[in-house]
Amino acid sequence: xxxxxxxxxxxxxxxxxxxxxxxxxxxxxxxxxxxxxxxxxxxxxxxxxxxxxxxxxxxxxxxxxxxxxxxxxxxxxxxxxxxxxxxxxxxxxxxxxxxxxxxxxxxxxxxxxxxxxxxxxxxxxxxxxxxxxxxxxxxxxxxxxxxxxxxxxxxxxxxxxxxxxxxxxxxxxxxxxxxxxxxxxxxxxxxxxxxxxxxxxxxxxxxxxxxxxxxxxxxxxxxxxxxxxxxxxxxxxxxxxxxxxxxxxxxxxxxxxxxxxxxxxxxxxxxxxxxxxxxxxxxxxxxxxxxxxxxxxxxxxxxxxxxxxxxxxxxxxx
Numbered sequence: 001x002x003x004x005x006x007x008x009x010x011x012x013x014x015x016x017x018x019x020x021x022x023x024x025x026x027x028x029x030x031x032x033x034x035x036x037x038x039x040x041x042x043x044x045x046x047x048x049x050x051x052x053x054x055x056x057x058x059x060x061x062x063x064x065x066x067x068x069x070x071x072x073x074x075x076x077x078x079x080x081x082x083x084x085x086x087x088x089x090x091x092x093x094x095x096x097x098x099x100x101x102x103x104x105x106x107x108x109x110x111x112x113x114x115x116x117x118x119x120x121x122x123x124x125x126x127x128x129x130x131x132x133x134x135x136x137x138x139x140x141x142x143x144x145x146x147x148x149x150x151x152x153x154x155x156x157x158x159x160x161x162x163x164x165x166x167x168x169x170x171x172x173x174x175x176x177x178x179x180x181x182x183x184x185x186x187x188x189x190x191x192x193x194x195x196x197x198x199x200x201x202x203x204x205x206x207x208x209x210x211x212x213x214x215x216x217x218x219x220x221x222x223x224x225x226x227x228x229x230x231x232x233x234x235x236x237x238x239x240x241x242x243x244x245x246x247x248x249x250x251x252x253x254x255x256x257x258x259x260x261x262x263x264x265x266x267x268x269x270x271x272x273x274x275x276x277x278x279x280x281x282x283x284x285x286x287x288x289x290x291x292x293x294x295x296x297x298x299x300x301x302x303x304x305x306x307x308x309x310x311x312x313x314x315x316x317x318x
Contacts, residue, residue: 005085005112005113005147005176006043006085006087006112006113006147006149006176006177006201006219007042007043007084007085008042008201008219008220008237009041009042009043009219009220009234009237009238010040010041010042010043010220010221010222010226010230010233010234010237011041011042011043011044011045011085011087011203011220011221011222011226012036012041012044012045012222012223012226012227012230013045013048013049013050013051013205013222013223013224013226013227014032014036014044014045014046014047014048014050014051014064014068014227015032015050015051015052015227015266015269015270015273016029016051016052016056016060016064016266017029017032017270017279017281017282018282018284018286019282020282022284022286024060024063024064025281025282026063026067027280028279028280028281028282029064029067029068029071030067030071031279031280031281032273032279032281033067033068033071033072033075034071034075035273035277035279036084036226036230037072037075037084039230039231039234040230040231040234040238041084041226041230041234042084042085042220042234043084043085043086043087043112043222044068044072044084044085044086044087045087045088045089045115045179045222046064046065046068046086046087046088046111047061047064047065047088047089047090047106048088048089048115048151048153049153049154049155050224050227050265050266050269051064052266052285052286052287053089053090053092054092054155054156054287055286055287056286058090058102058105061088061090061102061105061106062090062105062106062108062109063109064088065086065088065090065106065109065110065111066109066110068086068088068110069086069109069110069111070110072084072086085112085113086110086111086112087111087112087113087114087115087149087177088106088109088111088113088114088115089106089114089115089116089117089151089153090102090103090105090106090114091103091114091115091116091117091120092117092120093120094120094123096134096137096138096141099120099138100138100141100142103116103138103142103146104142104146107142107146112147113147113148113149113176113177114142114146114147114148114149115148115149115150115151115177115179116135116138116148116149116150116151117150117151117153118150118151118152118153118159118160118161118165119153119155119156119157119158119159121134121135121138122134125157125159128162128164128165131159131165132164132165132168135165135168135169139172139174142174144174146174147174147176147177148172148174148175148176148177149175149176149177149178149179150169150175150177150178150179151178151179151181152179152180152181152182153181154181158181160181160182163190163194166178166191166194166195167194169200170194170195170198170200173199175198175199175200176199176200176201177200177201177203178191178195178200178201178202178203179203179205179222180202180203180204180205180206180213181205181206182206183205183206183208183209184209185209185212185213188202188204188209188212188213188216188218189212189213189216192213192216192217192218193216193217196217201219201220202218202219203218203219203220203221203222204218204220204221204222204223205221205222205223205224206223206258207221207223207225207254207255207257207258208255208258210233210236210251210254211236211240211247211248211251214236214237214240215240220237221233221237223258224258224261224265224269225254225257225258225261227266227269227272227273228257228260228269228272228304228308229254229257229304229308229311231312231317232250232254232308232311232312232315232317233254234317235250235315235317236250236251236254246315250311250315253307253311257304257307260300260301260304263293263296263297263300264288264292264293264294264297265288266285266287266288267283267284267285267288267290267292267293267297268293268297268300268301270282270283270284270285271283271293271297271298271301272301272304272305275301275302275305276301276302276305
């Protein structure tokens with residue numbers, strides 16, 4: 001069993017800021033890491049779908065993770081605290097050879113765990129046995145000191161893990177992080193029970209089922225909405241047991257707010273951070289056309305900020 005380095009808690013799915021000439025904006029990226037940290041996040045998922053993973057070059061993905069690692073270490077040294085956890089994927093290619101190279105680059109760039117994407121194994125979606133064979137082949141190529149995770153990424157299609165797949169992952173002794181996107185309370189409960197004692201921590205990507213998954217023993221939240229109000233997710237994670245009634249009300253608000261994910265994301269997140277959190281950030285995206293973002297999106301973001309301020313004050317978060 002590899003050493004456990006993954007903290008429980010809240011992991012925003014990191015967006016990628018770009019300069020006006022469409023390069024990685026390293027200054028904005030460092031500022032964003034600081035904002036996550038200031039808002040109490042326990043980890044960051046970089047080089048993920050929110051990062052526009054499939055629209056970044058390998059060089060950009062590696063540079064992103066290197067900057068995130070450098071910045072969390074700098075913040076930790078400055079504050080005298082433990083650095084927050086960094087996990088990263090970069091797992092986009094079709095061949096096992098290229099996938100191995102991609103994942104090793106994330107490890108070398110400083111990720112505490114490198115995250116496999118479920119739909120990148122058995123690319124042709126031919127069946128479970130081929131998926132398990134590809135998993136075995138890929139793991140065999142990665143050094144034993146490489147901490148692994150798994151992610152049911154919705155792009156290019158969502159491939160949920162079966163219990164057989166999850167048991168195989170558990171039996172390898174190599175995994176410590178699971179980003180679950182099933183969005184089903186009963187299945188979440190079943191998965192958490194199946195993983196108990198394995199060292200694999202389940203992080204729910206779904207706001208609507210987040211609190212119920214915590215009650216069932218889940219390890220935290222890893223999702224889009226931590227780019228808009230991470231402090232509220234942190235409060236819920238850290239206080240739900242002692243303030244359950246208040247936590248249930250907050251969960252309802254977070255649940256309804258999360259339907260804004262259907263807007264022009266990640267442009268909405270970049271706009272929100274620039275307009276309401278003082279980020280020096282361009283708002284355009286490589287994955288979402290700018291014509292999909294308009295006055296309606298801006299209005300909803302303004303309302304979301306007003307709601308966040310109200311809740312922050314109510315809960316004495318800030």
